[in-house]
Amino acid sequence: MIRFENVGLRYGMGPEVLRDVSLHISPRSFQFLTGPSGAGKTSLLRLLFMTLKPTRGSITVFGKDIATISSREMPMLRRRIGVVFQDFRLLDHMTTYQNVALPLRVRGKEEATYRAEVEELLHWVGLGERMHVLPPVLSGGEKQRAAIARALIDQPEILLADEPTGNVDPPLARRLLRLFGELNRSGTAVVIATHDLTLMDQINARRMILDQGRLDVYD
Template sequence: MGESLLSGMEEPVVRFENVGMRYGLGPEVLSDISFTIAPHSFQFLTGPSGAGKTTLLRLILLSAKPSRGLVSVFGEEVSGISSHALTGLRRRMGVVFQDFRLLDHLTTYENVALPLRVQGRAETSYRAEVVELLRWVGLGERMHVLPPLLSGGEKQRAAIARALIARPELLLADEPTGNVDPQLGRRLLRLFIELNRLGTSVLIATHDFALMDLVDARRLILGDRHLRIEE
């Protein structure tokens, strides 16, 4: 779903060519991975536990470097670019990690607003937007609470809201519905779909086949260190 009619004419958001990844001197955890993510596209990343989904997401996020092969993000081949340029590329992404990565000294509202503050926007220009999104994910009554006082599901929703608030060009989500009930999971999926309709490319890593069956989307399936694609 969601691939633009113009996507064949546009630079892929992500391109992997024969990528291999190993940690230290150990065996490869990913081997000969080749795929592209088109602008405005929506896809799932799935596979058994330990197949390398989180490693693949880290490579896309540029927080890990491949052992071999080519990784290109937003048209930039990343092997030799500067740390400043890497930071610029990462700011074009929204990311939801399994460990949430909320800042404990900031309220829920402040955590979600942080990407907009980093952009230099005045609070008066985004406050209503942040409040609306927090209400939509069910945190309207928790926006002034610090993360240590949130439940796991509430932290998950705050992390998702933070990833979405700046309308990134690429959204990477690692098990984004893993700590919420199925009804809320479907609601969050609708939020990802709406973001995709607004132009964001979306890649969701998940084990939840029932969730994937709700969307006609491409599936990237990792297994035995290799990747296969179901359109």
């Protein structure tokens, strides 16, 4: 589904943030991405989501080299990827329900076809009583859960999550991890960036360790 070959990344004229990164994300796979702060995990996720292009090397997503993908093709490819970044990116003028339903609306689906599904997912992540409030009213943990629900609602082929349990308590973190596991078993490849070793110990999954811009992979 995704392949990196000797990828390097730098910002401007600065030093390389990522160096000679090679990896592949297979269908239905589950992997953790870990490493110290500043190692480049968020940059790697942005490359996976195609909001950055590498300085060197090649990245292939769904069989397409991103260096040659047209601007018209890019949104269609991104719709096949669910993403949860640390800044949440919720729209403050929309309710929690509307934020979570947004990917389905963008695809032109009628609300009657997805209302029950959105409400069920919101209840599952503990936001059943908060679905009609606006994001500024939500706590950090609630915003995190809303962002996760929005990423999951369209059953993406790949889910990328940057510290998805960083703002929730341990019981909810375990519950969210079970949700990621269920999504994976239904066919979605999952990539979770996390510092939480306890979280990683709960699932027997591949570990990708990023340190000083270099990636080691342990199956």
